[in-house]
Amino acid sequence: MPNPSLPRPGRRTTTDVPTIHVPAERAVVDCAIYIDGTRLPGRYTHAAALAEVRRRGEGFVWLGLHQPDEHQMTSVARTFDLHELTVEDAVHAHQRPKLERYDDLLFLVLRTVTYVEHESVTTTNDIVETGEILLFTGPDFIISVRHGDHSELSAVRAHLEADPEQLGLGPAAVLHAIADHVVDTYLAVTTAVEPDVDDLEEFVFTPDTRIAVEQIYLLKREIVQLRRAVVPLAEPLQRLIRSPGNPIPKDIRRYFRDVADHHTTVSDRIATFDETLSTLLDAAIAKVTVQQNTDMRRISAWVAIAAVPTMIAGVYGMNFDHMPELHWEYSYYVVVGVIALIVTVLFVLFRRNKWL
Incomplete structure (x- = not known):
């Protein structure tokens, strides 16, 4: 008699279903070889591109990936000899901005931000969305791994391809261009957020308006999210500029100083927003307290007015036979x-x- 615990012949169990791995090429947005700043014609897989560059002994590979899974990223890491810890970071993302060095490999994490359009700051819940770009830079390659739908780099690639002299400086030029692009978006987002802070400030200090303190908290939360994405990048930028033994060429370091200056401007703006919102929060709470005091005085005034007829009616409502003027004809009036x-x-x- 067959054992019922064993699978029947010809019957597939869940453990028999093979895992289907999606090839790394499905996560590739673009893969190109650049020689002296000029893109070679043709399409290459990441393995073929790296092999061609190393066969020629010149140029570099720029591989762009979008949200690769673990199998896809492992395949790329095996080809480019990436450290396993960086692979885990690239798959799961949600990293703080940081810079790590593994021999000749630089691993830079950038947080991207975008402004969410809305009608009014007093009715929206989302103002800023974040994403992530992770960059692996080696002597003859650069790999950009994007997470999020707003972190496209096609414009950066097109701009560099139109400037062969800059692109001819190698992977470090691409690293600078992407960092510069990300910091420029920081500037654009803070410029877009500034009117929201101004509108909220005007609304709080306008007389006879009721402001929901929760809305200030929501905007402050968005600014905190923006600060966490932007401010920690200062230390990696300084390391790219000043770190001893840095593989970044001197010509590119000068450009990174400009990126760091722009980043400082953004950080100062965010700090100003944060301080302004803290002030608005205190003002809104004070305004609510004043309004509550006004309401309590108004309620107390009406209670005092209502207490007079209540007291008199209570006295004359007592059922005593001998009360002054109880039987007088005009007592009621x-x-x-x-x-x-x-x-x-x-x-x-x-x-x-002014109690009423």
Whole structure:
């Protein structure tokens, strides 16, 4: 009798299903060979491109990847002899900006940002989105790994290909161009965010407006996200400029100084935004507190006014036989008149003191 725990002949189990690996070429956006700053015609796989460069003994390979999986990145790493730790970072992303060196290999992580268009800063929840670019730079290759849909480098590649003299400086020129492009987007995003901060500031300090403190928190959260993506890049840029034994040529280091200057400008802007939002938050909380105090005074004034007829009606509502003026013909009209007089006097006093 067959054992029911064993798979039947011809019956496929889940463990029999083979894992289908998508080839690395599916993650390749572009792969090109550059000799003296000029792109060689033809299409190459990453392995064939590197083999051709090393056969010629000149030029370099620029390989662009978009969100490769572990198998694809492992295949590329095997071809270019990348360190296994950098491969893990390239697959899972979500890294802080950093620079690591492995012998002749530089590994640079850049966070990308983009501005999310919206109608009003008081109604949106998202202002900034982030992505990531990881760069592997060797003597005869540069690999750019992108995460996110807004971090395209096609414009950077086209700009460099139109300038063979700059591209002829090698992979370091591409490294600079991508870093410069990313920092320029930082400038563009902070320029776009500035009107949002100004609009929120105007809204907070406009009289007779109610501001939701949560909206300031949301914008501050976006600025914090922007700061975490931008500010940590300062240290890697300084290392690219000043680090001893740096494989970056001197001519390229001069260009990195300009990138670092722009990055400092962006960092200063973000710090200003953060300080402004902190001030707005304090002002909004103070405004809410003042409004609450005003509401409490208004409520207290109406309670005081309502207490007068309540007290008088309570006294004359007691069922005693012997009370002053209880059986007088005009008692009702006198009591109502006294109530109206006292209520009117209180109303005038509260209004004069701006409690009502």
